[in-house]
Amino acid sequence: MAALTLFIFSLLVSTTIALEDFQNTQGTEKEERPAFQALPLQLNADLKQFYFHVYLHQIFDGDKKNTITAISPNSDFPNFGQLSIMDAPLWGYLNQTNLIARAQGVSIQSDQKTYGWHMSFNIEFEMKELKGSTLMVMGRTLELTTPREFAIVGGTGVFSLATGQIYGRRLSSPDESVWTELKILGYYTPMKKPDW
Numbered sequence: 001m002a003a004l005t006l007f008i009f010s011l012l013v014s015t016t017i018a019l020e021d022f023q024n025t026q027g028t029e030k031e032e033r034p035a036f037q038a039l040p041l042q043l044n045a046d047l048k049q050f051y052f053h054v055y056l057h058q059i060f061d062g063d064k065k066n067t068i069t070a071i072s073p074n075s076d077f078p079n080f081g082q083l084s085i086m087d088a089p090l091w092g093y094l095n096q097t098n099l100i101a102r103a104q105g106v107s108i109q110s111d112q113k114t115y116g117w118h119m120s121f122n123i124e125f126e127m128k129e130l131k132g133s134t135l136m137v138m139g140r141t142l143e144l145t146t147p148r149e150f151a152i153v154g155g156t157g158v159f160s161l162a163t164g165q166i167y168g169r170r171l172s173s174p175d176e177s178v179w180t181e182l183k184i185l186g187y188y189t190p191m192k193k194p195d196w
Contacts, residue, residue: 050159052184054090054100056168059177082109090123094171094179101125105137115143119150123184125157133157135186137166146170152186162188 071083092098105121123135139150148168155162164186171179
């Protein structure tokens with residue numbers, strides 16, 4: 001009976017020691033491999049600047065139209081609630097040579113007092129060295145005023161973590177299409193992409 005009691009006591013002591021070792025090990029692993037880790041801030045040593053001077057060409061009618069009205073509800077104020085979609089080219093020159101990118105997104109007439117549009121669109125680059133990179137743009141435009149100003153709120157590809165401003169002014173046009181001169185200024189931080 002004494003031998004059995006000694007065996008049970010030894011088993012309990014061994015289990016307690018093993019459990020404490022396991023808990024200590026688990027605590028060490030959590031400290032070494034946290035689920036969240038705050039990394040030291042990299043200063044702006046890698047911050048790069050970009051600048052484009054381009055011309056947005058919106059066409060509303062005909063075979064080459066690139067801006068359409070998707071929703072046009074009846075309302076007390078003309079065009080309030082109207083939603084337009086565009087996929088319009090950004091040219092390097094007014095003679096429509098040197099395609100730089102395409103502006104793809106939506107415009108919503110969101111002002112009940114004047115012709116004020118909320119715009120949200122991507123600039124999808126077409127030029128070879130930037131193919132597939134994008135800038136995300138948001139802002140407000142008043143139809144009857146110039147200049148216009150938009151915020152660059154992000155980017156992908158070459159333009160990771162992009163931020164900046166776009167300044168625009170409407171140009172005269174010989175037809176019903178709309179030409180807008182844009183000066184795009186901003187910064188981005190190159191990032192290492194995952195191997196997969």
